[in-house]
Amino acid sequence: MSNAIELKNISVYYGQVCALAHINLTVKEGDYLGIIGPNGGGKSTLLKVILGLIKPSQGTIRIFGRPLTPKGRLISYVPQFSKFDLRFPINVRDVVLMGCLGKRNGLLPKYGKEDQELVDCIMKELGIFDLRARQIGQLSGGQLQRVLIARALSAEPKILLLDEPTANLDNKSSNQIYSLLKELNKKMTIVLVTHDLAHISSSVKSLACLNKTLFYHGEPELNEPIINNTFGCPVDLLAHGVPHRVLRHHEEAK
Amino acid sequence: MLEALLEYKFLQNAFLSTILASITCGIMGTIITEKKLVMLSGGIAHTTFGGIGLGYFLGIEPIISGLFFSIIASLGISRINKKTDTYSDLLIGMFWSLGMALGVLFIAFTPGYPPDMTSYLFGDILTVSRKELLLMLIFDLIIITIIVSFFNIFKAYLFDEEFLAIQGAPILLLEYLLYILIACTVVLLVKVTGIILSIALLTVPIALAKQFTYNLKNLMILSCGLGAVFCLMGLFVSYKLGIPSGATIIIIAIFSYLTIVFLKKKTARKHSLPQ
Numbered sequence: 001m002s003n004a005i006e007l008k009n010i011s012v013y014y015g016q017v018c019a020l021a022h023i024n025l026t027v028k029e030g031d032y033l034g035i036i037g038p039n040g041g042g043k044s045t046l047l048k049v050i051l052g053l054i055k056p057s058q059g060t061i062r063i064f065g066r067p068l069t070p071k072g073r074l075i076s077y078v079p080q081f082s083k084f085d086l087r088f089p090i091n092v093r094d095v096v097l098m099g100c101l102g103k104r105n106g107l108l109p110k111y112g113k114e115d116q117e118l119v120d121c122i123m124k125e126l127g128i129f130d131l132r133a134r135q136i137g138q139l140s141g142g143q144l145q146r147v148l149i150a151r152a153l154s155a156e157p158k159i160l161l162l163d164e165p166t167a168n169l170d171n172k173s174s175n176q177i178y179s180l181l182k183e184l185n186k187k188m189t190i191v192l193v194t195h196d197l198a199h200i201s202s203s204v205k206s207l208a209c210l211n212k213t214l215f216y217h218g219e220p221e222l223n224e225p226i227i228n229n230t231f232g233c234p235v236d237l238l239a240h241g242v243p244h245r246v247l248r249h250h251e252e253a254k
Numbered sequence: 255m256l257e258a259l260l261e262y263k264f265l266q267n268a269f270l271s272t273i274l275a276s277i278t279c280g281i282m283g284t285i286i287t288e289k290k291l292v293m294l295s296g297g298i299a300h301t302t303f304g305g306i307g308l309g310y311f312l313g314i315e316p317i318i319s320g321l322f323f324s325i326i327a328s329l330g331i332s333r334i335n336k337k338t339d340t341y342s343d344l345l346i347g348m349f350w351s352l353g354m355a356l357g358v359l360f361i362a363f364t365p366g367y368p369p370d371m372t373s374y375l376f377g378d379i380l381t382v383s384r385k386e387l388l389l390m391l392i393f394d395l396i397i398i399t400i401i402v403s404f405f406n407i408f409k410a411y412l413f414d415e416e417f418l419a420i421q422g423a424p425i426l427l428l429e430y431l432l433y434i435l436i437a438c439t440v441v442l443l444v445k446v447t448g449i450i451l452s453i454a455l456l457t458v459p460i461a462l463a464k465q466f467t468y469n470l471k472n473l474m475i476l477s478c479g480l481g482a483v484f485c486l487m488g489l490f491v492s493y494k495l496g497i498p499s500g501a502t503i504i505i506i507a508i509f510s511y512l513t514i515v516f517l518k519k520k521t522a523r524k525h526s527l528p529q
Contacts, residue, residue: 102423
């Protein structure tokens with residue numbers, strides 16, 4: 001299997017502040033990688049580097065063996081839904097259609113018939129077809145998140161990146177998002193960034209712990225030293241009665 | 255007034271210029287409000303004054319030098335904002351007063367009697383010339399062509415710039431284009447409402463239209479319509495009473511907005527009350 005994403009010795013500085021230091025990370029095609037880490041640990045920065053939105057101070061990125069081009073059609077992105085102005089005059093369908101904008105060279109401003117059909121098909125798959133005429137402010141958090149995933153999918157990517165897809169969502173909506181991602185993973189590589197430790201280890205295929213540097217990358221089975229290193233403090237990892245555990249053995253935090 | 259409109263050329267010019275101005279305001283105002291660039295537009299408008307002063311000083315058409323100044327200002331704010339860590343609000347504030355200050359100096363340096371600047375500051379729709387009208391028409395055509403042909407891209411740009419960038423769109427180019435269009439819009443409004451009052455025409459019709467629609471295209475069209483109604487009412491009242499046109503337009507627009515929003519709230523409350 002080929003490598004979907006290859007990061008070699010990536011460092012990012014914001015002025016004097018170091019956000020990422022010497023990151024080496026390889027994501028295989030078809031992988032489902034969860035990146036966890038504390039706030040300010042560089043998770044979003046790492047996503048933006050992979051997307052080509054931030055130029056790293058040093059290091060190289062390869063997507064499917066090729067250097068990152070400004071026209072990155074292979075990757076699509078689901079941002080945090082909390083950053084949107086929910087009063088913006090746009091409906092669900094137009095948001096999803098946006099994913100088709102970059103598919104043709106030269107950014108033709110008109111959507112074709114195949115775009116419309118593709119978008120309808122994706123919306124049906126994600127169960128948001130009935131909401132297509134709604135203004136985005138009239139959606140629940142879970143619905144809006146699915147709209148943003150649909151938008152990313154309409155770009156027909158090979159790699160899907162998600163930034164905190166379940167932040168501010170209740171348990172039921174989170175579960176729906178995770179089962180949707182599991183389904184999507186059959187067709188594409190997925191990388192997601194999250195705080196949601198309880199869910200993540202049961203969903204993803206591999207896990208990375210990021211706090212400025214990469215502390216761990218491998219099987220989604222964590223132990224206490226890794227977590228303590230990443231977060232700098234003991235973290236409540238208890239799986240609250242849910243049938244998946246993050247830790248096998250751990251001592252009570254003092 | 256209708257007879258006068260048919261008879262007097264200056265009234266015809268005024269009438270046409272209000273229509274042209276409302277179209278620009280509806281389209282560009284929507285973009286400015288949705289992209290949260292109202293303050294930037296205010297800054298650019300005031301910087302234009304420097305250019306108008308320069309025009310008088312050098313003896314060239316003030317509108318042309320004003321346009322030159324406003325384009326420099328809008329691109330300058332965007333460039334400096336990117337190069338340094340200064341908040342754009344601060345930069346806008348600085349350009350705002352710098353433009354006015356330069357304008358005052360240029361006027362003071364102009365030999366002979368100081369020209370009357372009130373028509374540029376507060377607008378004088380009854381003195382719009384054929385040449386200015388033609389200039390407005392050209393601007394309108396440029397703005398409409400660009401926005402209509404790239405509508406979906408602009409919509410995506412306003413909604414989520416980052417996502418558009420990932421799709422390979424030239425974001426910087428779009429930003430510069432938008433800033434130049436804002437500069438043109440502001441200059442175009444100088445004769446109708448004046449520099450100081452122009453910002454109202456870019457916001458009030460849109461604020462009112464937003465009460466009635468959730469669709470970007472309809473928002474633009476409705477804003478154009480509302481702008482035209484406000485401007486024509488203002489023109490009529492100012493002509494009848496012999497009072498300044500720019501100020502009349504703005505006061506009518508803002509009072510209409512307040513009244514309609516108040517009435518809408520009231521009827522909404524009535525409907526929600528149990529029978």
